[in-house]
Amino acid sequence: MAITDYLKLRPIGNKLEDLETPVPIIDIDVVERNVTRWQARCNTLGLANRPHIKTHKLVGLAQYQIAQGAKGITVQKLGEAEVMANAGITDMLLTFNVVGPKKIERLAALARRSDIAVVADNREMIEGLAAAGKSAGRAISVLVECDTGAARNGVQSPAAALELAQIIEKTAGLKFGGLMTYAGTGQREQTEDFLVDARDRCTRAGLDVHTISSGGSPDMWKDEGLSQLTEYRAGTYIYFDRSLVARDTCSFEDCALSVLATVVSRPTSDRAMIDAGTKALTSDLLGLEGYGVSHALGDAKVYAANEEHGYLDISKLLQKPAIGDLVRITPNHVCPVTNLFDEVVFVRGETVLGAAKVDARGLVQ
Amino acid sequence: MAITDYLKLRPIGNKLEDLETPVPIIDIDVVERNVTRWQARCNTLGLANRPHIKTHKLVGLAQYQIAQGAKGITVQKLGEAEVMANAGITDMLLTFNVVGPKKIERLAALARRSDIAVVADNREMIEGLAAAGKSAGRAISVLVECDTGAARNGVQSPAAALELAQIIEKTAGLKFGGLMTYAGTGQREQTEDFLVDARDRCTRAGLDVHTISSGGSPDMWKDEGLSQLTEYRAGTYIYFDRSLVARDTCSFEDCALSVLATVVSRPTSDRAMIDAGTKALTSDLLGLEGYGVSHALGDAKVYAANEEHGYLDISKLLQKPAIGDLVRITPNHVCPVTNLFDEVVFVRGETVLGAAKVDARGLVQ
Numbered sequence: 061m062a063i064t065d066y067l068k069l070r071p072i073g074n075k076l077e078d079l080e081t082p083v084p085i086i087d088i089d090v091v092e093r094n095v096t097r098w099q100a101r102c103n104t105l106g107l108a109n110r111p112h113i114k115t116h117k118l119v120g121l122a123q124y125q126i127a128q129g130a131k132g133i134t135v136q137k138l139g140e141a142e143v144m145a146n147a148g149i150t151d152m153l154l155t156f157n158v159v160g161p162k163k164i165e166r167l168a169a170l171a172r173r174s175d176i177a178v179v180a181d182n183r184e185m186i187e188g189l190a191a192a193g194k195s196a197g198r199a200i201s202v203l204v205e206c207d208t209g210a211a212r213n214g215v216q217s218p219a220a221a222l223e224l225a226q227i228i229e230k231t232a233g234l235k236f237g238g239l240m241t242y243a244g245t246g247q248r249e250q251t252e253d254f255l256v257d258a259r260d261r262c263t264r265a266g267l268d269v270h271t272i273s274s275g276g277s278p279d280m281w282k283d284e285g286l287s288q289l290t291e292y293r294a295g296t297y298i299y300f301d302r303s304l305v306a307r308d309t310c311s312f313e314d315c316a317l318s319v320l321a322t323v324v325s326r327p328t329s330d331r332a333m334i335d336a337g338t339k340a341l342t343s344d345l346l347g348l349e350g351y352g353v354s355h356a357l358g359d360a361k362v363y364a365a366n367e368e369h370g371y372l373d374i375s376k377l378l379q380k381p382a383i384g385d386l387v388r389i390t391p392n393h394v395c396p397v398t399n400l401f402d403e404v405v406f407v408r409g410e411t412v413l414g415a416a417k418v419d420a421r422g423l424v425q
Numbered sequence: 426m427a428i429t430d431y432l433k434l435r436p437i438g439n440k441l442e443d444l445e446t447p448v449p450i451i452d453i454d455v456v457e458r459n460v461t462r463w464q465a466r467c468n469t470l471g472l473a474n475r476p477h478i479k480t481h482k483l484v485g486l487a488q489y490q491i492a493q494g495a496k497g498i499t500v501q502k503l504g505e506a507e508v509m510a511n512a513g514i515t516d517m518l519l520t521f522n523v524v525g526p527k528k529i530e531r532l533a534a535l536a537r538r539s540d541i542a543v544v545a546d547n548r549e550m551i552e553g554l555a556a557a558g559k560s561a562g563r564a565i566s567v568l569v570e571c572d573t574g575a576a577r578n579g580v581q582s583p584a585a586a587l588e589l590a591q592i593i594e595k596t597a598g599l600k601f602g603g604l605m606t607y608a609g610t611g612q613r614e615q616t617e618d619f620l621v622d623a624r625d626r627c628t629r630a631g632l633d634v635h636t637i638s639s640g641g642s643p644d645m646w647k648d649e650g651l652s653q654l655t656e657y658r659a660g661t662y663i664y665f666d667r668s669l670v671a672r673d674t675c676s677f678e679d680c681a682l683s684v685l686a687t688v689v690s691r692p693t694s695d696r697a698m699i700d701a702g703t704k705a706l707t708s709d710l711l712g713l714e715g716y717g718v719s720h721a722l723g724d725a726k727v728y729a730a731n732e733e734h735g736y737l738d739i740s741k742l743l744q745k746p747a748i749g750d751l752v753r754i755t756p757n758h759v760c761p762v763t764n765l766f767d768e769v770v771f772v773r774g775e776t777v778l779g780a781a782k783v784d785a786r787g788l789v790q
Contacts, residue, residue: 080790156733181690184747212734213692214692324550331576335524383550423767
């Protein structure tokens, strides 16, 4: 099956000029290349590939990633898991603590119809997870989230990881599934030290550390610190973005998604105003200057943005875009961009293929 | 009619604890007070009140604002105008250049069924607007957008304003409607100079300057530079937000909207992790530190945020929130927050009233 077979595209003509802007457009050939290349690397390394679908939120792309060899998917919230389960995807890891009675009920319902695994980094939430497992009639696999340097969620030491693993293992309705971390960029070495220590403690205590899962697109090509992992979670790699070009993870040619915008005003010779502001590009900076760039216009920057206004710096351009011209803006961070739109448009080069509903955005918490 | 009569609320129980987080919750009494207070000021000043609905995107609140005395509404894109026209609102000003053949068709359709006025800041777009007016069979009112210091859209001088006004006035399908600006904060004086000069040039040339429209919540209470205006556009004032508290436009008690979040992890004594990240709070900083604050927790800051993770600084709290606790985060900038959610929840104090669909978000460009 071709990648287009997984996407149920709504026909909308085949011309870029006929699209309403602003709209994210995604080059399907680049997506295919990004997915294939990363899967090949995981295969070579013997790493289970568990792509994070928070980047695209599309059922069709999740199915395509699995068809290309991904073991399953990663989701960040129950709503995403529910949408993917509705589409028949069963092997999921939810990498965000499930807390609160309503969410526990939803987890139980998901556990009845899928092989969802979850994470935990504290004992207070174990009771809730156990209730979900008991209600579902099967032991839910729980990975212990470790804070290996990112200073986000996670137990703070290998000893604490073992302690929580033992609590999970002896709790009815749950089983200990292994270790999980989100390593900060450039923190692979300290991450490996933490995980190896935690794993060895668990093994010595007689626990089976089935999975050791880390993630992150920024360091996806780096070989250091991978040898102890069984699984890798990358999300952004399917589309890539300007922040990952800046980090040398990819080139601009690997950026599958850009936001198509229209030049609506040319108040001065230095400034073109476009109809993509923070409600299309977001205000994520990730350490960069500006809100995105037009690669075709010599990496001209969107140097400022209001909700619907983008300010494009055209001061250095010999050929300046005219009012009505379309420009493609590569966003700093692609994941929150797709989350803003009900639909995205797939293209092949300059040819529009059709629109796809962003299945897992919006109401689904 | 009470404000609740305008909102078609979907019943969802009456307890905050039963809500799925993260979710924006809006205190209806604060909304009512904010709307009433601003309308009273406009009445006193003799200024037409034309609230910008980009903040709430709710048909019911637009209708309520009009019922309280607003002359009409401001919209920022055709999709917003279409949703409001569908609900029977006819007096609209679209303060964003309409460019491109498909958008012109949509404008024509809107002009047939509403009294929509638009803006222009360049002659290249006039032909399109004229086509819409001719197609609709009526002259569309066009205000000349002036760049009075914000360095965004707008003609660059009063002379250029007159030139464009004359072009509009003599174009079939259009009529000159007046002057429009978005004055940057603290730029009222230079704005007034520009507008008075442009108005006088137009008047001397025999043009009727029907409307002089400016906007912006930050300076809404300041008296300087208002005397030449006929109309004011404020949007954020209906909910207010942390950025406007920081600018002394309002107090925290005037902030109607907060994002209800759950504490999901307490990795250290300094840090509570909540389930509201940039996909709930946005990454708009507006010059502030952090992504929002919990006023009830001594203005504890969300000092960092990833897509679904918010990092709450609890280092200074004697009573630290526990896992499972609900916290209300006042966002930096409220307008892009409502744009992230399909539904918002209205409350009165601690009592949930119901959920409202965010009518004009998403697909509508």
